[in-house]
Amino acid sequence: MFKLPYIPTAEELIDNAFRIGSREAKKARSTRKNRNVRLKQSDFRRVEVASKFIESNLKSVVKNFPSFNSLSPFQQELLNIQVDRNRYKKSLGAVDWCLKKISALGRSEIASIRRNQSTGREFLGRTASLIKRIKKDLDFLVEVKNAMKNLPAVEDSPTLVVAGFPNVGKSTFVKNLTGSNIEVKPYPFTTKSIMVGRLTIRHIRYQIIDSPGLLERPMEERNKIELQAITALKHLADKILFLIDPTQEVEPQLKLLDEITKLFKVEVYAGINKTDVLETNVVIEDIEGMISGYRVFKLTANDTEDCMRVFKAVFALS
Numbered sequence: 001m002f003k004l005p006y007i008p009t010a011e012e013l014i015d016n017a018f019r020i021g022s023r024e025a026k027k028a029r030s031t032r033k034n035r036n037v038r039l040k041q042s043d044f045r046r047v048e049v050a051s052k053f054i055e056s057n058l059k060s061v062v063k064n065f066p067s068f069n070s071l072s073p074f075q076q077e078l079l080n081i082q083v084d085r086n087r088y089k090k091s092l093g094a095v096d097w098c099l100k101k102i103s104a105l106g107r108s109e110i111a112s113i114r115r116n117q118s119t120g121r122e123f124l125g126r127t128a129s130l131i132k133r134i135k136k137d138l139d140f141l142v143e144v145k146n147a148m149k150n151l152p153a154v155e156d157s158p159t160l161v162v163a164g165f166p167n168v169g170k171s172t173f174v175k176n177l178t179g180s181n182i183e184v185k186p187y188p189f190t191t192k193s194i195m196v197g198r199l200t201i202r203h204i205r206y207q208i209i210d211s212p213g214l215l216e217r218p219m220e221e222r223n224k225i226e227l228q229a230i231t232a233l234k235h236l237a238d239k240i241l242f243l244i245d246p247t248q249e250v251e252p253q254l255k256l257l258d259e260i261t262k263l264f265k266v267e268v269y270a271g272i273n274k275t276d277v278l279e280t281n282v283v284i285e286d287i288e289g290m291i292s293g294y295r296v297f298k299l300t301a302n303d304t305e306d307c308m309r310v311f312k313a314v315f316a317l318s
């Protein structure tokens with residue numbers, strides 16, 4: 001989705017710059033000119049090559065890193081849950097500061113070498129300590145990069161977000177409909193981030209989003225994983241399918257259903273899942289009675305045809 005620059009570690013940058021500098025310095029020493037000229041040439045090349053190398057590596061980080069503002073509002077919010085946006089800006093600023101410092105230092109050292117006032121040895125030590133000062137920033141940018149790489153690629157197409165408590169069958173539903181390799185596990189909180197599946201019906205592409213499970217609790221107590229689900233609901237959902245697992249405690253699930261309906265201004269459908277494991281219809285009828293304001297589907301997410309029936313009904317495709 002993004003082309004992200006390579007981010008060297010501080011050690012790597014120092015090591016490589018010095019290695020390339022000393023290789024070029026050695027080359028300059030092996031000419032036939034007289035000794036003083038050769039030494040000066042060698043000192044000159046070491047500083048020139050090392051500073052250019054550092055400059056171009058750090059420039060690539062600063063120039064090629066996508067700015068926060070170039071991301072979609074959904075991506076910005078999702079990224080902001082994982083990495084602090086101000087720290088991200090600060091880190092890029094620090095890298096820019098360092099590259100300018102080293103570039104200026106390189107230029108002044110080169111001038112001193114030309115005037116026989118320096119051998120350029122000091123340059124290496126000062127450069128290393130400048131780079132060490134941005135070590136944490138470079139490490140942090142690697143974190144940002146990884147978070148960016150894992151941002152889901154979403155399209156501007158009709159989107160159903162599947163929501164509900166953990167372990168109610170959300171991933172099973174999305175996986176069976178879209179064939180995506182979403183993880184389904186018999187324990188809660190398997191889905192840790194937003195997963196997008198796609199489905200084409202009559203030449204229209206639909207997105208179905210598997211969101212991490214939510215629990216019924218105040219927004220300020222929600223963890224990072226839950227906040228991602230909220231973000232997906234807020235930015236992406238055209239419709240929400242709220243799955244209910246009748247084999248778990250039902251009341252908190254219905255509370256969450258109401259909360260979600262109030263929070264997001266899109267149509268919310270209720271799906272009573274796992275109907276295959278219920279021995280009687282009593283529980284289902286009870287639940288239906290409690291959510292009479294909703295359009296309710298009964299389904300078995302394990303059954304692909306059942307999932308398709310519900311999906312088509314949600315988008316009024318018969």
Ligand SMILES: Nc1nc2c(ncn2[C@@H]2O[C@H](COP(=O)(O)OP(=O)(O)O)[C@@H](O)[C@H]2O)c(=O)[nH]1
Pocket residue numbers: 165166167168169170171172173183184185186187188189190191213273274275276277299300301302303
């Ligand atoms: N019997 C039965 N089990 C189901 C059904 N849907 C999901 N499951 C099982 O419930 C567990 C949790 O499913 P999963 O899709 O990971 O739930 P999620 O946490 O909401 O994504 C898994 O063991 C699924 O196989 C269903 O319709 N019937």
Ligand SMILES: [Mg+2]
Pocket residue numbers: 170171172183184190191210211212213
């Ligand atoms: Mg899941």
